[in-house]
Amino acid sequence: MMLFYFQRLVEILPFFFKGLWMTVVVSGISLALGTILGFLLGIIRASGNRFIKPVIGVYVALIRGTPFVVQIFIVFFILPDWGIQLAAFPAAILALTILGTAFICEIVAGGIKSVHSGQWEAAASSGLNRYQQLRYVILPQSLQTILPPLVGQYVLLIKDSSVVSVIGVVELTRVGWLTVVRIPEGLMVFSLVGILYFAISYPLIRLSNNMEKRLATQQVML
Amino acid sequence: MLKGFNFRVIWEYMPYFLEGLRNTFLISIVSLFLALIVGVIACAGRLSPWRLVRGLSIAYIESIRSTPLLVQIYFFYFGLPTLGLRVPELQTGILALMLNSGAYIAEIVRAGITSVPNGQIEAGISSGLNYFQRMRFIVLPQALGETVPPLLGQAIVLVKDSALLSMISVMELTRVGQTLTSERFMPAEAFFTVAFFYLCIYFVLKSLADWSQKKLIFREAY
Numbered sequence: 042m043m044l045f046y047f048q049r050l051v052e053i054l055p056f057f058f059k060g061l062w063m064t065v066v067v068s069g070i071s072l073a074l075g076t077i078l079g080f081l082l083g084i085i086r087a088s089g090n091r092f093i094k095p096v097i098g099v100y101v102a103l104i105r106g107t108p109f110v111v112q113i114f115i116v117f118f119i120l121p122d123w124g125i126q127l128a129a130f131p132a133a134i135l136a137l138t139i140l141g142t143a144f145i146c147e148i149v150a151g152g153i154k155s156v157h158s159g160q161w162e163a164a165a166s167s168g169l170n171r172y173q174q175l176r177y178v179i180l181p182q183s184l185q186t187i188l189p190p191l192v193g194q195y196v197l198l199i200k201d202s203s204v205v206s207v208i209g210v211v212e213l214t215r216v217g218w219l220t221v222v223r224i225p226e227g228l229m230v231f232s233l234v235g236i237l238y239f240a241i242s243y244p245l246i247r248l249s250n251n252m253e254k255r256l257a258t259q260q261v262m263l
Numbered sequence: 264m265l266k267g268f269n270f271r272v273i274w275e276y277m278p279y280f281l282e283g284l285r286n287t288f289l290i291s292i293v294s295l296f297l298a299l300i301v302g303v304i305a306c307a308g309r310l311s312p313w314r315l316v317r318g319l320s321i322a323y324i325e326s327i328r329s330t331p332l333l334v335q336i337y338f339f340y341f342g343l344p345t346l347g348l349r350v351p352e353l354q355t356g357i358l359a360l361m362l363n364s365g366a367y368i369a370e371i372v373r374a375g376i377t378s379v380p381n382g383q384i385e386a387g388i389s390s391g392l393n394y395f396q397r398m399r400f401i402v403l404p405q406a407l408g409e410t411v412p413p414l415l416g417q418a419i420v421l422v423k424d425s426a427l428l429s430m431i432s433v434m435e436l437t438r439v440g441q442t443l444t445s446e447r448f449m450p451a452e453a454f455f456t457v458a459f460f461y462l463c464i465y466f467v468l469k470s471l472a473d474w475s476q477k478k479l480i481f482r483e484a485y
Contacts, residue, residue, distance in 0.1 A: 102462075102465075102466075103458075103462070105419075105465070106461060106462040106465030106466065106469075107423070107458045107461045107462060107465070108423040108424070108425075108426035108427070108437065108461060109423070109426075110426045110427060110429065110430075110437055111426060111437055111440070111454055111457055111458050111461065112458075114440070114441075114444075114450065114454050115450075115454050115455070115458070118444065118450035118451075118454070119450050119451045119454065119455075122450070122451055196329070200329075200330070200331040200332070201331070202331075203331035203332075203333045203334055204331075204333055204427070206333070207430060214331065214333055214334055214337070217334065217337060218337065221337070221341045225341075225345065226345055227337070227338065227340070227341025227342035227343070227344065227345050228338065228341075228342035228345055228346070230341070231334055231337050231338035231341060231342060232338070234334050234337075235326070235330040235334050235335075235338065238329065238330045238331060238334060239326065239329045239330055242328075242329035242330070243325065243329040246325075246328065246329055
């Protein structure tokens with residue numbers, strides 16, 4: 042019986058790859074948007090003005106303090122009440138981007154603050170303007186502390202993208218859920234789903250670890 | 264924006280919300296406690312001199328860390344019955360949460376233990392302490408303090424993760440929100456209330472984590 046189900050599972054393997062592709066697309070788009078917005082907000086939070094800073098702080102706390110499932114339900118069920126009707130796919134992208142932006146903003150702000158304040162002063166006294174100070178002096182140095190946790194955050198976001206299956210986006214987890222109804226071998230089906238997630242997350246985890254190690258040795262050598 | 268926000272319904276459902284809150288609380292505490300045990304065992308395995316034990320621990324930790332929790336929950340929820348095990352949803356959920364957080368806690372404890380400088384251990388050896396004495400009197404007292412803030416961080420993550428148990432119909436906080444949504448179709452009232460309760464838990468745990476972090480820094484400074 043198990044062999045029979047295994048053969049069935051192999052037959053519908055393309056369906057799983059489609060799901061994997063959807064996971065990659067959904068998380069890829071939100072990662073890109075989240076990185077851009079996260080850097081912008083992070084820079085403002087680290088260096089910026091007195092009125093926007095607390096607003097960003099509240100936003101980050103709200104996102105970090107609530108589960109992603111609740112956030113996605115709010116985006117999907119409550120926005121229509123206010124006249125914004127979103128299909129499942131854009132709703133998923135929106136929710137994941139909001140989530141990613143909050144976490145990346147924290148990482149970027151932390152990285153910028155880790156650069157010694159003397160660097161700002163040195164850059165200013167070299168006659169660089171505010172943008173040039175950031176672009177040529179501060180950001181290149183803070184990237185050392187930003188990059189490893191940023192890649193780690195990407196892994197978390199890819200994993201969180203599994204939650205968008207609850208609003209009906211047919212990505213990898215949803216494919217597993219749909220399959221297990223027809224092929225009642227839960228261990229087999231979700232092992233396959235797990236292996237496919239592993240295939241995209243694990244290389245990123247290794248990359249993050251390696252970066253951390255390399256950057257640590259680099260600092261010692263300086 | 265909140266035009267027609269119906270506080271009466273929230274009040275009417277308050278007993279359910281409070282029960283959900285209590286369940287979320289209990290699930291998180293039980294899972295955290297079990298995860299601590301699993302984490303310490305996995306960490307001991309990870310640092311073990313035997314290759315087989317080390318390999319198994321690494322396989323466990325890495326496979327948990329590179330797959331989404333939702334997939335792990337479904338794995339047990341749909342998988343255990345195919346093994347002939349009829350486990351209620353609540354226990355299935357706690358099992359998944361325990362194994363998930365256990366892997367992260369193993370890494371936290373490992374980071375704490377490896378943060379104790381080698382010289383300390385060598386000093387212990389030359390003072391004639393055996394392995395258990397070294398662990399008990401030198402390594403653990405220093406390592407445990409180090410692990411408290413990240414463990415509280417993990418507790419925050421665990422509380423938020425427990426929201427995913429609503430997907431296998433465990434009656435916790437998020438599930439109460441879903442019930443209110445489907446019975447009265449009032450998603451805004453339901454999920455904003457749910458989010459509010461999660462935020463309360465988050466702020467309590469977050470201030471605990473910040474406080475323990477500060478205490479740790481002060482202790483090191485003296």
